[in-house]
Amino acid sequence: MPEIKLTLDGASAPQTPEIKTELVQVEEDKQAAARFSPEEEKMINEFAQKIDVTDPNLVFAYGSACQQNIAQFSDSALASVRSKDMGEVGEMVANLVTELKGFNADEEEDKGIFGWFKRGRNKIEALKTRYNEVEVNVNSITSALETHQVTLLKDIALLEQLYEQNLHYFKELSMYIEAGKRRLEQVRATDLAAAREKASASGLPEDAQAAKDLSDKCERFEKKLYDLELTRNISIQMAPQIRMIQSSNQLMAEKIQTSIVNTIPLWKSQMVLALGMHHTQAALEAQRAVSEMTNELLRKNAEKLKTATTGVAREAERGIVDIETLSHTNQMLIDTMDEVLTIQQEGRQKRRDAEKELLNIETQLKQKLLETR
Numbered sequence: 001m002p003e004i005k006l007t008l009d010g011a012s013a014p015q016t017p018e019i020k021t022e023l024v025q026v027e028e029d030k031q032a033a034a035r036f037s038p039e040e041e042k043m044i045n046e047f048a049q050k051i052d053v054t055d056p057n058l059v060f061a062y063g064s065a066c067q068q069n070i071a072q073f074s075d076s077a078l079a080s081v082r083s084k085d086m087g088e089v090g091e092m093v094a095n096l097v098t099e100l101k102g103f104n105a106d107e108e109e110d111k112g113i114f115g116w117f118k119r120g121r122n123k124i125e126a127l128k129t130r131y132n133e134v135e136v137n138v139n140s141i142t143s144a145l146e147t148h149q150v151t152l153l154k155d156i157a158l159l160e161q162l163y164e165q166n167l168h169y170f171k172e173l174s175m176y177i178e179a180g181k182r183r184l185e186q187v188r189a190t191d192l193a194a195a196r197e198k199a200s201a202s203g204l205p206e207d208a209q210a211a212k213d214l215s216d217k218c219e220r221f222e223k224k225l226y227d228l229e230l231t232r233n234i235s236i237q238m239a240p241q242i243r244m245i246q247s248s249n250q251l252m253a254e255k256i257q258t259s260i261v262n263t264i265p266l267w268k269s270q271m272v273l274a275l276g277m278h279h280t281q282a283a284l285e286a287q288r289a290v291s292e293m294t295n296e297l298l299r300k301n302a303e304k305l306k307t308a309t310t311g312v313a314r315e316a317e318r319g320i321v322d323i324e325t326l327s328h329t330n331q332m333l334i335d336t337m338d339e340v341l342t343i344q345q346e347g348r349q350k351r352r353d354a355e356k357e358l359l360n361i362e363t364q365l366k367q368k369l370l371e372t373r
Helices: 029-035 038-047 056-061 064-080 087-099 112-204 204-317 323-372
Strands: none
Touching: 038 112, 056 064, 056 204, 064 112, 064 204, 112 204
């Protein structure tokens, strides 16, 4: 912590109009003694003796340098507390999750062994293309997260410096306030009490005015101490705010580190495994398809072999002319011969009948001729 030096500034500071304010005096003497080290106690007591509450310039500028440091510190802290736009990274992560969910999406399959080989080749190429796209997104997210992480770590270091400065200013203000209170209490107990006794004893208006002027100056100095206490309260509030911001930044940096070291490599490993498992599945399906095709060919060839072999055997065992054919031919021959015999018999009978008819005609003709003679 920087060395604390209490100074009485304001030798040339302009005077301000008198302001009378009712203040609630908080008794912190015993507590204040416990807050300071012996060296700081010695510094406070020595500095308190140098405070002249009757000097308006000194009262006006009392602790102003420390107040200015607090104001500058507050501006620096405010500038360091800037919002971290993580929306772009969040959107990229959301897009990546969407792509990862569809990474193993099945495609419409063609039927048949040749359709399977065509489908397998196209599917592997599609998976490789999607893997490359996802890998580009992952690398972009990694770069963005690393940039945010570096910024957060710088902010944490800066906030740590601001915290130390704030602690220094808080201690310095506390010492200013404590020295002022001790001096104010001493002046009121001695100088102001003596002035009031003198005015009361003499009854002179100038003595009464002198006592009132000293009382007003004590009031103005007390108001100055109150202003310093308000400033110190800002410093008190700033300390936990800095720690909360540091904690938030630290948590965010740790989450980013987890994403870079664990999550993103896990994404890549899982994508590589998915692609490898698809290759294994593709090989398995190819082997299954080949086995099924071989079995199908064997079954069909066995059926064809059976048909051809039994056909050949039947033809080999078959005579040149089937017995049925011979029987049919023989029956046809017998039928033909029977019909021929029948036709011949009928012809002979018809010829006999014709001969008889011809003889009868001839007889009739001869008789008729004889009758005409």
